[in-house]
Amino acid sequence: MNTTPFPSGLSEDAVVITRVADRQWHALDDDLVVGRGHAQHRPDGRLFVSIDAWHDTAFDRLAAAMSAHLPAPLHTVVDEADVELTAAWRRAGFRVRRREWEYVVPTDTQFTGLDAALPPRGVTIVPAGQADESLLRAVDRAIRDEVEAAVGWQSMPAEVIPRSEGDTIVDPSKYAVAATPDRYLGLIRVVTAIRPRIGLIAVLADERRRGIARALLAHALETLHHSGFPEAWTEVQESNRAGSALFEGIGARPMSSNLELVR
Structure with missing residues (x-):
């Protein structure tokens, strides 16, 4: 346990910052x-921090x-509408790295126009x-290698699902795939x-x-619709124009935006 005293000004006593665990x-x-602070490595290797303070x-x-x-570097994610929290991280030396839009996606394929996709x-x-599972892991690995060789996987949305090192498929049951007889083309x-x-x-x-992407999306949305879900959610990085065009083209609505900040 590590503690660091600071003059407070909030009371006659000092504010003490206490390290209560390895990253807390x-x-x-x-x-x-x-106040509480926490740090965690995301699956892509980046170190993300969060603070909840009075x-x-x-x-x-x-x-x-x-x-x-x-x-x-240290990273954090904030709701762009939370002006006070964004300002607090900026005071701490963090700067905006990217913006990510959250979309609400209708699942009725007749509304989205994906019924013929x-x-x-x-x-x-x-x-x-x-x-x-072996073909699923193979296409996932191939796609990740392509992204890493181009824009870098760190440009993709931050994934927060815990997984063992090197295992990029946590739960195979969550994936639908586009397949030919001998391999998978997308997921x-x-x-x-x-x-x-x-x-x-x-x-x-x-x-x-x-x-292929439209067909995968049509299948996923139709499955959700038949399961009783009228809407789904997704996030798209602001610079991913193809992703934004895909979702906006089927009637998805941007509802909010998140900022990834880095120091």
């Missing part, structure tokens, strides 16, 4: 916990203590839970734990512009 800190004011002084001192003890000849859609991952969320849709580079 508390801010104490007169023995009262007035007031600016506790936040600023937690941020300073965490920044002093953790290796750079069929896969190209020779390609079939394998429903979630029925994919061959879509949908999680419905709290609300339906399209976490990933991707196609091999040499198979794009054939309507």
Whole structure:
């Protein structure tokens, strides 16, 4: 346990920043916990930090203590509408790295126009839970290698599902795939734990512009619609114009935006 005292100004006692675990800190004011900080490595290797504090002084001192003890770069994600929190991270030396839009996606394929979105000849859609795990892992790895060789996987949405090192498929039952007889060409991952969320849709580079992504999306939305979900959610990075065009073209509505900040 590591503690760092600071003059408070909030009371006659000092605010104490306490490292209560390997990547957890508390801010104490007169023995009262007035803030908590936490750091966690995401599956892509980036180190993300979060702070929940009662007031600016506790936040600023937690941020300073965490920044002093953790290796750079540090990342965090905030709702862009939360102006005060964004300003607090900026005071701590964080700058905007990217913006990510959250879309609400209707699932009725007659409304979206995806009712006629069929896969190209020779390609079939394998429903979630029925994919061959070895072929699924192979196409996931190939897509990730293509992204890493181009824009870099760190440009993709931050994934927060814990997984063992090197294992990029946590739950194969969440993936539907586009398949030929000998390999998979693309995949879509949908999680419905709290609300339906399209976490990933991707196609091999040499198979794009054939309507595979639309066919995967049509299948996933139709499945959700038949399960009683009128809407799904997804996030698209602001610079991903193809992704935004795909979802906006089927009537998806941008509802909010998140900022990824980095120090």
